[in-house]
Amino acid sequence: MPPILPGATIGIFGGGQLGRMTAMAARTLGYHVHVLDPGADCAARGVVDRVVAARFDDADAAADFARHCDVVTLEIEQIGRDSLAAAERFAPVRPGPAVLEIIRDRSRQKAWLRRNGFPLGDYREVRTVSDLEGAAADFGTPLFVKANHGGYDGRGQVRLERGDGAAAAWRDLAARASVAERGLDLAMEISVLVARSPSGALAAYPPALNHHENQVLAWSVLPAPVDPALARAASDLAEGIAETIGLEGILAVEMFVTTDGALLVNELAPRPHNSYHTSEAASATSQFEQLVRAVCDLPLGATDTVTPGAIVNLFGDVWLKDAPPRFDAALATRHARVHLYGKPGARAGRKMGHISAIGATTDEALARAKEALSSL
Ligand SMILES: Nc1ncnc2c1ncn2[C@@H]1O[C@H](COP(=O)(O)OP(=O)(O)O)[C@@H](O)[C@H]1O
Numbered sequence: 001m002p003p004i005l006p007g008a009t010i011g012i013f014g015g016g017q018l019g020r021m022t023a024m025a026a027r028t029l030g031y032h033v034h035v036l037d038p039g040a041d042c043a044a045r046g047v048v049d050r051v052v053a054a055r056f057d058d059a060d061a062a063a064d065f066a067r068h069c070d071v072v073t074l075e076i077e078q079i080g081r082d083s084l085a086a087a088e089r090f091a092p093v094r095p096g097p098a099v100l101e102i103i104r105d106r107s108r109q110k111a112w113l114r115r116n117g118f119p120l121g122d123y124r125e126v127r128t129v130s131d132l133e134g135a136a137a138d139f140g141t142p143l144f145v146k147a148n149h150g151g152y153d154g155r156g157q158v159r160l161e162r163g164d165g166a167a168a169a170w171r172d173l174a175a176r177a178s179v180a181e182r183g184l185d186l187a188m189e190i191s192v193l194v195a196r197s198p199s200g201a202l203a204a205y206p207p208a209l210n211h212h213e214n215q216v217l218a219w220s221v222l223p224a225p226v227d228p229a230l231a232r233a234a235s236d237l238a239e240g241i242a243e244t245i246g247l248e249g250i251l252a253v254e255m256f257v258t259t260d261g262a263l264l265v266n267e268l269a270p271r272p273h274n275s276y277h278t279s280e281a282a283s284a285t286s287q288f289e290q291l292v293r294a295v296c297d298l299p300l301g302a303t304d305t306v307t308p309g310a311i312v313n314l315f316g317d318v319w320l321k322d323a324p325p326r327f328d329a330a331l332a333t334r335h336a337r338v339h340l341y342g343k344p345g346a347r348a349g350r351k352m353g354h355i356s357a358i359g360a361t362t363d364e365a366l367a368r369a370k371e372a373l374s375s376l
C-alpha cells in the first residue's frame, strides 16, 4: 500500500488531550482530522474537522466514522472489539485490533509479555478473594492489585498494605478480574516511546524519567539521566516489543528499574503517552507527529533529543483555588510553555494541561517547569 499523503483524512478514536495534540500535529502536516468521542464537547472539538459523538462500543457509528477516513488511529485502548472490526471494513486501523486485543486486558498483556520472554515483576491473575489472599501470602505486601480492564492514572487499582486486607481490597475492586503484583523497590521509573510503520521501520526515543505522585505522573524529563547501557537496554526492549507485537503506530513502554538493578516492563500503551509530552520541545520530532507519520506509513522522524526538557502536569486543583490561575505569571519563566487542553470543567485530579520547559540540563528544565507551575 502506498503512504497516506497530506490532504487525506485521519480518524482518531478519542478526542481527549492526546487526540487533540495528535490532531494539531496532523493539521500541521496538512491532513484533515475527524474524531469519535462520547462527548461532543471533547478537548479536540476545536481543532478538528468533525466530531462524531458516539460511545466507543457503538459499531455502527464506528463504521460511519471510518467511511470518511483514509486511516484510523486512537488515543485510548478501550475501544470495543466490534467497533474496531466495523471501522476496519472502511479504513486501516493502526494500531490494529490484534495489538489492542493483547494490550487492552492487563492479564492478557502480561501473559503475552511473559510468553515472549520480556522481563516482568512477579504477578498472578486473581479472580476470587482467595486468589488474592494466596497472592498476598506468596508475594507479601505491599501488593498492587489492578483490575484487568479500564484502569488508568492509578484508578482501578488497590494497594494492599497488610495481608489481612484482602477481603476489603477485593470489595474496593468490586470483585473484578485483576492481576496482583509484588510491590517492587523502585530505583526509578522510565518509559520508552517507540514507533513502527506498516513498512516495518522502527524508531525508539531515548528513555524519559518519570515521577509519580499518588500513582499518577507528576513530572517527566527527557532524556532520562541514566547510564548509556541502561538507556540502550530500555530502547532495545521497547523495539523488541514493537517488532514482536507487529505494531503499526506508536507504543509507550512503561518500565521499572528496581533497586537491585533489574529492568522490568510495567505496562504498555499503544498511543501517545503523558511522559513524552516533553518531545514537543525536546525532540527532533514530537510523539504526535511521529504517530501521524507512522500510521500514514511516511518516513519516521528523527527521535534524538535536541535539548533536555521537562513537563509537569497541570491538574484541575489549580483552578479550584480562590483566584484563577495566573498563566501570565507562569509564562514569565524563561523557556517555559503552557499547554492547555481546552477541557470544560476543572475537577480535582483531572488533567487540564501541562507546563513544559527546556534547559541546559534536565534538572534546569524541571526547575523551570516547576517554577512556572508554582507561579500559577
Ligand atoms: N508492582 C509495583 N511495584 C511498585 N510500584 C508500582 C507497582 N505497580 C504500580 N506501581 C506504581 O503505580 C503507578 C501506576 O501503576 P500502573 O500499573 O502504571 O497503572 P496506570 O495504568 O494507572 O498507569 C506506577 O507508575 C508505579 O508508580
Ligand SMILES: [Mg+2]
Residues within 6 Å of the ligand: 153, 254, 267
Ligand atoms: Mg502506568
